[in-house]
Amino acid sequence: MDITTEIRKIVGDRLSVSPSELYCYSSDASQVKGMPDYVVRPKSTEEVSLIVRLAYENEIPVTARGAGTGLAGGAVPVGGGIVLDMSGMNRILEIDIDNIQVVVEPGVIQDALNDALKPHGFFFPPNPGSSAMCTLGGMIAYNASGMRCVKYGTTRNYVRDLEVVLADGTVIHTGSKMLKSAAGYDLTQLIIGSEGTLGIVTKASLKIVPLPKTRKLVIASFENAEIAGQAVVKTFSNGVIPSACEILDRVSLQVLKRYDPNLVLPSEGDVILFEVDGTESSAREAAEQIMKVCVPLALSMSLAESEKEMADIWAARKLVGAAVSRLDPTKSRIYVGEDVGVPIKQIPELLKRVQEIAEKFDLPAMKYGHIGDGNLHLALFIDVLNKDEWDRLNKAADLVHRTAIELGGTVSSEHGVGAARAEYMKAQWGPALEVMRAIKKTLDPKGILNPGKLGL
Amino acid sequence: MKNEERKNENETGEKNSKELPFEIDRRSVYKCVQCGTCRSVCPVFDAVGWESANTRGRMLIIKSLLEGRPPSEDVLPSLASCTTCGICAAKCPAGANPPEVVEAARAQLVKCGVTTEAQENLKSAVITYGNSFGDTKSRKHWLSETERSKLPEKSEYVYFVGCFDSYRYPEFAKKTFGILQRFGVTLLPDEQCCASPLLRTGFTEDAEKVMKHNLEQIRKVGAHTIITSCAGCYTTLKNNYPEELRVISLPEFLAEHLEELNLKKLDFTVTYHDPCHLGRHNKVYNAPRKVIQAICTLMEMKNIKENARCCGGGGGVRTGYPDISLELARTRLKDVPEGVDYIVTSCPLCVRNLRDAGGDIEVIDIVELVAMAIE
Ligand SMILES: Cc1cc2nc3c(=O)[nH]c(=O)nc-3n(C[C@H](O)[C@H](O)[C@H](O)COP(=O)(O)OP(=O)(O)OC[C@H]3O[C@@H](n4cnc5c(N)ncnc54)[C@H](O)[C@@H]3O)c2cc1C
Ligand code: SF4
Ligand code: SF4
Numbered sequence: 001m002d003i004t005t006e007i008r009k010i011v012g013d014r015l016s017v018s019p020s021e022l023y024c025y026s027s028d029a030s031q032v033k034g035m036p037d038y039v040v041r042p043k044s045t046e047e048v049s050l051i052v053r054l055a056y057e058n059e060i061p062v063t064a065r066g067a068g069t070g071l072a073g074g075a076v077p078v079g080g081g082i083v084l085d086m087s088g089m090n091r092i093l094e095i096d097i098d099n100i101q102v103v104v105e106p107g108v109i110q111d112a113l114n115d116a117l118k119p120h121g122f123f124f125p126p127n128p129g130s131s132a133m134c135t136l137g138g139m140i141a142y143n144a145s146g147m148r149c150v151k152y153g154t155t156r157n158y159v160r161d162l163e164v165v166l167a168d169g170t171v172i173h174t175g176s177k178m179l180k181s182a183a184g185y186d187l188t189q190l191i192i193g194s195e196g197t198l199g200i201v202t203k204a205s206l207k208i209v210p211l212p213k214t215r216k217l218v219i220a221s222f223e224n225a226e227i228a229g230q231a232v233v234k235t236f237s238n239g240v241i242p243s244a245c246e247i248l249d250r251v252s253l254q255v256l257k258r259y260d261p262n263l264v265l266p267s268e269g270d271v272i273l274f275e276v277d278g279t280e281s282s283a284r285e286a287a288e289q290i291m292k293v294c295v296p297l298a299l300s301m302s303l304a305e306s307e308k309e310m311a312d313i314w315a316a317r318k319l320v321g322a323a324v325s326r327l328d329p330t331k332s333r334i335y336v337g338e339d340v341g342v343p344i345k346q347i348p349e350l351l352k353r354v355q356e357i358a359e360k361f362d363l364p365a366m367k368y369g370h371i372g373d374g375n376l377h378l379a380l381f382i383d384v385l386n387k388d389e390w391d392r393l394n395k396a397a398d399l400v401h402r403t404a405i406e407l408g409g410t411v412s413s414e415h416g417v418g419a420a421r422a423e424y425m426k427a428q429w430g431p432a433l434e435v436m437r438a439i440k441k442t443l444d445p446k447g448i449l450n451p452g453k454l455g456l
Numbered sequence: 457m458k459n460e461e462r463k464n465e466n467e468t469g470e471k472n473s474k475e476l477p478f479e480i481d482r483r484s485v486y487k488c489v490q491c492g493t494c495r496s497v498c499p500v501f502d503a504v505g506w507e508s509a510n511t512r513g514r515m516l517i518i519k520s521l522l523e524g525r526p527p528s529e530d531v532l533p534s535l536a537s538c539t540t541c542g543i544c545a546a547k548c549p550a551g552a553n554p555p556e557v558v559e560a561a562r563a564q565l566v567k568c569g570v571t572t573e574a575q576e577n578l579k580s581a582v583i584t585y586g587n588s589f590g591d592t593k594s595r596k597h598w599l600s601e602t603e604r605s606k607l608p609e610k611s612e613y614v615y616f617v618g619c620f621d622s623y624r625y626p627e628f629a630k631k632t633f634g635i636l637q638r639f640g641v642t643l644l645p646d647e648q649c650c651a652s653p654l655l656r657t658g659f660t661e662d663a664e665k666v667m668k669h670n671l672e673q674i675r676k677v678g679a680h681t682i683i684t685s686c687a688g689c690y691t692t693l694k695n696n697y698p699e700e701l702r703v704i705s706l707p708e709f710l711a712e713h714l715e716e717l718n719l720k721k722l723d724f725t726v727t728y729h730d731p732c733h734l735g736r737h738n739k740v741y742n743a744p745r746k747v748i749q750a751i752c753t754l755m756e757m758k759n760i761k762e763n764a765r766c767c768g769g770g771g772g773v774r775t776g777y778p779d780i781s782l783e784l785a786r787t788r789l790k791d792v793p794e795g796v797d798y799i800v801t802s803c804p805l806c807v808r809n810l811r812d813a814g815g816d817i818e819v820i821d822i823v824e825l826v827a828m829a830i831e
Contacts, residue, residue: 016506018508018530018533019525019528019530020508020517020520020530020531020533020534021506021507021508023508023516023517023520023525024506024507024508024512024513024516024517024534025507027490027516028490028492029489029490029491029492039506039507041505041506067492067495068492068507069491069492069495085507087505088505109496111496130491130492130493132493132496133492133493133495133496134492259549319491319493319549320549321491321549322489322491322493322549322550323549323550323551324550325487325489325550325551326549326550326551329483329487329551330483332486332487332489332550333489333550334489335489384486385482385483385486
């Protein structure tokens, strides 16, 4: 059977085998590489199901892909085969305010959903830095989250039902529009975070929440990142839950200022951005409480209340990771070891150890991240034309991953495992990894769905 | 470059630079960290949907060529379909300049003999006839014999008409020159295409010849300032010609001379489309708005200035991929606010593309608006 002809029968000219096109699908935003044999852009559940069944019958790997902004190589077809580019299935099918939920296709862009919800006074809270370009399918498959995770949780907390195409092409629903259910295993939660290894998501019902009346931003700077970490721990233990709690070390601050010179940010120290939301009075009260907690520790503090000022800071913060070369055009940020997380109490220790690792390998480092949930983004930057720097970078990243596990944490808090962090799964999970492997074997006996990922 | 850096570059790049005909500044390409931010803004990607049609795809393909993949026609749908609108560069967190990289890559592809038919046709039109349309008429056909004979031979100011106004919109040329003549502006005795189409599509060597010809003409007239009403000519004259030239766009000239123009107020509302090569590439945002507001009410489009979406006409895309080009224009028209009487822009290429997209609202060049306020 000629596979090209068979695929063409299903999707027509939405199949490409052009070498240039295939090359564009051989990577995502990580360093993982793998060349597909076919790229398909399906338009419907039925098309996805037919393609997957064809792949199943012919034992061809199938890798789903959203926007390819993933940082773990999840969307990279390391075993070749078919890439299903889901970004064209991008319709918002239903905005159901009465049931406070939406039904979307997986290719809908996070920001596009929130733009559509804004006039209704609602939003979908998980907002990764990549919200302008990443898809909801990618977010579900990675259990992505973002700056507001500390209060609002991760993607996992917002999915009610998924339509999933299984390895043999069968289409199932994992949930319903119900708020709760006590019937059977929670397959929705199983699919979330499964990185396209158990099924292809073709529709999702998502819970939405009312937009807060107001937001305020406390900007506090500290002598070093460790003290900043202590301020965060103290804020939480005082019973305040900010809607976002981000750390920016001094290098990140410099990068941000290059990116947008008009930003109003402190000129010294390591900074924590504490965002609070709610009604005018509850937000004010929370902001004041945070400032009180920080007084003995902070070098300086200020409060941003204007929407524009806050929006500008968040917009720049979202892309700071990719903006390192603004500081030194010969350096690029390479996403490795960039997503570790530890229990909040261990944050100061993690910050210290990570700095030591960067110094040991003589690599410039920038530290930022969702410190409120124990998630640190370490940005190591190198001259990509220098082989020695690549070697040092990879060694440093390895040590960072092992340090996180040692501190009782995770190698990935939100970016996923993919192929980039697969080798750490055994160390992090021990015998639990065997359970995951058993699940995978049951649902995908031929191993066609996104092989080479998750250390399975 | 420091010795240390050069050493490193050789370590990773030597083999390729010796064996490959394809060589462009590696750093400009490796600046891209593949974050995908540009996916959210690239208008061509929006219309096409394939990864190769967005900025990151283009940067990846260029990377693959640098790393040894032989250049072939297979890369053209990606690399030839960039309008060079520059919105990706404006948004790229890593500070990459993709349209510049794409243009450099196109020049390398031309060297390797990898071009589209449309590209070749465009080149031979410019080389043979001195204009991008292959038109055989005189470039000054829109002036009468008498008018032509009266043109001052020397002047400090020259109106660079451009291929579009000369051959497609001679009425714009007439109106523009009608205004500029009052200020002692003349025309070049033998203007040729500014070379923009050649430069944007990779024919750098051929472009040199045309630019040299125009420069000689400019020197002959003794002009120190060139005024142009086309965004493509403007960016080319300003950024690709020698620096001693002072180049100003028609809207800038008009904005500087508002008082002398003595414009009357008109009772209607217009919106303004920022041409990419005037706006984003050269930051001329305020002058056209100042001129418009001196005449009538301005109501802005949904995306403006730095965020303005491309009309789809540039970078050789209109000639090479007319369907994509028109799709972009149609999308741009969706940004037009309700209740405006005209869409004003200041580039004949944008006028044509937006007109061809077939909206209900008339698209006019800024010179037509000014002419209405003078009449
Ligand atoms: C600048 C930048 C900032 C970022 N910031 C954050 C952040 O703050 N928080 C965060 O969590 N992440 C962040 N990321 C990582 C990334 O953007 C997210 O993980 C995002 O959710 C990936 O979405 P995507 O559409 O690009 O998915 P892709 O990368 O295309 O795919 C991701 C995974 O999902 C699978 N997949 C995609 N669609 C489907 C589907 N329909 N069915 C089944 N599986 C599917 C793929 O196989 C792959 O395993 C950032 C990335 C960048 C470049
Ligand atoms: S935004 Fe810049 S760095 Fe990111 S993929 Fe596009 S060109 Fe590359
Ligand atoms: S210049 Fe415009 S068309 Fe070209 S890659 Fe950038 S955004 Fe796309």
